[in-house]
Amino acid sequence: MKKTPSFEDSWKVEIRRGILQYAVLAIVSRHKEEGIHGYGLARELDEKTDGLLGVKEGTLYPILHRLRKERLLNVRTEKSEAGPVRKVYVLTGDGDRVYRELTSILGSIFDKLEALR
Amino acid sequence: MSSREIAQIVEDYLKSVSRVLTSGFETEDMLEELETHINEAFQNKVQERPLANKIDLLREVLNDLGEPKEIAEEFKRADVLLQGPEEDDRRTFWLVVRFAINMVIAVVAAWFVSTLPDAGVSFYWALVVFLMFGLA
Structure with missing residues (x-):
């Protein structure tokens, strides 16, 4: 029998989805000059958040794809240690602007939420 | 392994x-x-x-x-x-264009087949068949 997810589980999924795009922009922003590849991004996300977001690494690629289409990320290629060429993501000018704007919005949201507690 | x-x-x-x-x-x-x-x-x-x-x-x-x-x-x-509403509009536009092109091709093909001396196929019958192929 299929178990219905609890309210907290569904809520976490929704929150995670929204935050994940921001987290990806934040990590790429930390590597402004050299950029970062998909695997590196997945590792850094896991390390920096102690796995709190519980992200399946494969689901990061559709998010990267969307952010590229929105012209927030650019891609260049480099040779990977594993052999084949890999994509390296860098923030575009628009990406940098959006990231800073989202950071400010998130800061305000957390401040207001703090006041509610 | x-x-x-x-x-x-x-x-x-x-x-x-x-x-x-x-x-x-x-x-x-x-x-x-x-x-x-x-x-x-x-x-x-x-x-x-x-x-x-x-x-x-x-x-x-x-x-x-x-x-x-x-x-x-x-x-x-x-x-x-x-995919916002613009993308939906674009998709609808291309569907209409594709349908119109199919119609023209079907009419021309049906006319051509119906004029063949030994075919014995009427224009409307050929048109229905070609339209069905075009829409499939």
Whole structure:
């Protein structure tokens, strides 16, 4: 029998989805000059958040794809240690602007939420 | 356990992902990225735990990546978010254009067939047949 997810589980999924795009922009922003590849991004996300977001690494690629289409990320290629060429993501000018704007919005949201507690 | 066995497991996984995604250039692009990710993650795990069973390490990598269904769901979601009303309008426009082109081709083909001396096919009968082919 299929178990219905609890309210907290569904809520976490929704929150995670929204935050994940921001987290990806934040990590790429930390590597402004050299950029970062998909695997590196997945590792850094896991390390920096102690796995709190519980992200399946494969689901990061559709998010990267969307952010590229929105012209927030650019891609260049480099040779990977594993052999084949890999994509390296860098923030575009628009990406940098959006990231800073989202950071400010998130800061305000957390401040207001703090006041509610 | 051989490198061929490892390559086969990776290939099977990528095929499963490919099956649940719509085909297209972007899907191919993402599959390539997933393959690079798997290779890097696997090599990294082998370096960190050289004595561990390599198949187990590969299974860990694939488990960290997630079920193909989960990746496909996220991919579809990202695509839906990218497609606003403008994209819907564009799609409708191309559907109408395609239908109009099919109609013209069907009429011309039906006229041509009906004028053949030995065919014995009426214009309207030929038109219905060609339209059915065109819409299929």
